[in-house]
Amino acid sequence: MKILAVDTSCDDTCVAVVENLEIRSNIISSQIDLHKTWGGVVPNLAKRAHEDRIEKIFELALKKAKTKVEEIDLIAVTKGPGLAPCLQVGLDFAKKISEKYGKEVVTVNHVEGHVLSILLTRGILKNKEIRWPLLVLTVSGGHTKLIWVEKIGEYETLGETLDDAAGESLDKAAKMLGLGYPGGVVIEKLAKTGDKNFWKLPIAMVGRDGCNFSFSGLKTSFFYQLKKQDPKFIVNNLNNLAASFQEAVMLNLKYQMTKAIELRKPAGLAAVGGVMSNMSMRKMIRQLGKKFSLPVYFPISKSLNTDNAAMIAVAGYYKYLNGKNVAKMEDLDRDPKMKL
């Protein structure tokens, strides 16, 4: 089954062609340069950029997949969660193609897409057999969640952030340090030569019930500690400060993930989303797998952690197989706060 998938939930214009679980093309048009000056995503700028780019990205995705739109069996498109004006661009585009070529559409939850990104295969690189139930950490600029996956399509959110997302906190810390956007990437680079124990920063929610996260206290603590410093000190210690902040985010994630493993005893672990492109974060998850003797699953390539449409195709594929779930044209409406 050949699926054309579209994701415009945030600042990347993404179109992919996926055949069953195999990636035929996965085109991502990043808007980083557009939002860099603002230190974060500006929704209306992002919307306009999606509108300008989507047709071209769609044509590129078909070309790269060596396929024609007539050969597509199904369209999958992100309905939410995400930025409302951005989501609408993808949904309107899916509707247009659906009506023009008579193709069915399934709408997809972006977070489910991230979760199922571990199932994608490419060429001869087949994924290992996955052991369910899985505990999946999804960490990006928009969400931080611990999700219990009993099996594909059956999800339970065990914990989520009560304020900022982990990626968002990295982006904000980078901004405080006068660094570029997206912050996670810059912080990882600097942290490589820094001392992670330079500053001790707080781990939130310790001793509380449940597996929720909180990153705003960490951000505030970092802000006030920075405020007390001489600008020269900050410039001279950028690597140490980046390493300390990254370590704090990681310890927060590790703390709740450990708790969830002990509570629920999953058969496997997975970690997905933009923040998981970070090598130290991946190492931490692998160590957890080793400690609890659990297999660890990541998407087959690091680039599948950040937003893409191939993962939306996988979620759409299973939604369709699990009872079709074809959307009516009047239901092709965004749901910016969509729950799993």
Ligand code: KG4
């Ligand atoms: O999944 P994603 O592309 O978009 C959202 O759905 O949000 O994630 C983007 C987030 C940003 O906050 C960015 O700073 C973070 O992922 N990120 C990283 C790295 N690459 C991207 N964080 C830490 N280390 C990285 N290498």
Ligand code: ZN
């Ligand atoms: Zn995402």
